[in-house]
Amino acid sequence: MIKEFCAENFTHIQEAIAKGAGRIELCDNLAVGGTTPSTGVIEEVLSYAGEKHVPVMTMIRPRGGDFIFNDIELKIMHTDLIEAKKLGTDGVVIGCLTPSSWLDEEALELLIEHAEGLQITFHMAFDEIPKARQFEAIDWLAEHGVHRILTHGGPAGTPIEENFDHLRALIAHADNRLIILPGAGISYKNAEKVLSALGVQEVHGTKIVELAEN
Template sequence: MLKEFCAENYTNIPYAIAKGANRIELCDNLAAGGTTPSTGVIEEVLSYAGEKSIPVMTIIRPRGGDFVYNDTELKIMHTDLIEAKKMGTDGVVLGCLTPSGWLDEEALELLLDTAEGLQVTFHMAFDTIPAERQFAAIDWLAAHQVERILTHGGTAGTPIEDNFVRLQELIDYAGERLTILPGGGISFENAQHVAETLGVKEVHGTRIVDLSE
């Protein structure tokens, strides 16, 4: 089972890797759901994780709040993505929506084109897409070579177990085309149960490994 540790800055990364984290999602400002970390943080994390052969997925998100971005915010994201790619990030985590809750296809095409050669995760913006359109969103993202979708399978804050039925529907629909990566409410305590119940090989969380002494 691959354990993706959602990290805020550099602080806990060495310890998380020592405790069994196999991949890092690198963020700043987790209180706002995660925003783009500074170039200094990205550089240090890539250096440390690289020595341990641990891949790093850098979030590209200019602010907290919704996932509807104006032209200036998209320009910021584009620049941040270029910089993260130059520094050698293994992948990026991103998501853009329209006010109606559908994928912002134009913005995503620009960002995905720029991210060519990197792994791409579409983050939990997916959970705010209306449920009846989520299968179509999987089709679009799979067709555009997005590697995985990070999803809680339901409303933020609900127990992950409450969303097993929906997560299983998404996993079955995606098939081999892309990975559905469950996250939100998964910890070292229930990760094995989640993985076995859903038949997944990857799980995600801020407590995916035990950081206590």
């Protein structure tokens, strides 16, 4: 079982690892769903987490809002990805869509190419894809070397339990070609229930381990 802690900067990294976080998704600005952290933050988190043998997935996202990125934003993402890779990140977290809410295949192919050698997570932009096409999206992402998809399995704000049926369908379709990583609405209080109900080995959240401030 891996509890992936969604971290905003370095602030709670030490405590989260001490409390059982087995992987870190490293972001800045969680108020808008997470953006790329600074080079200094990435460096310090990698140094500390590396000593504890905890892998770090670095968010590559230039801003909040939608997941439709223009050429300049994609150039920024490309540069940030290369820098995170140079610093030694274990993986990156990406997601690009077209105005029709499909995968931005051209943008993703570029980012995936330059992320070679890293773990790749496709983030919750996945939940913006119409449900009927999510299975097709799994096929494309699996074929292009993406390792996992972070998804709530339904509309933002819904209890995770309401989305179990769809999550099970996604997991079955993925068929171990990539990992479906449930997130949003999962905390240390219900993580075991989610793991058991879905038969998964990984869960994700900002409260996935019990911190003092929780």
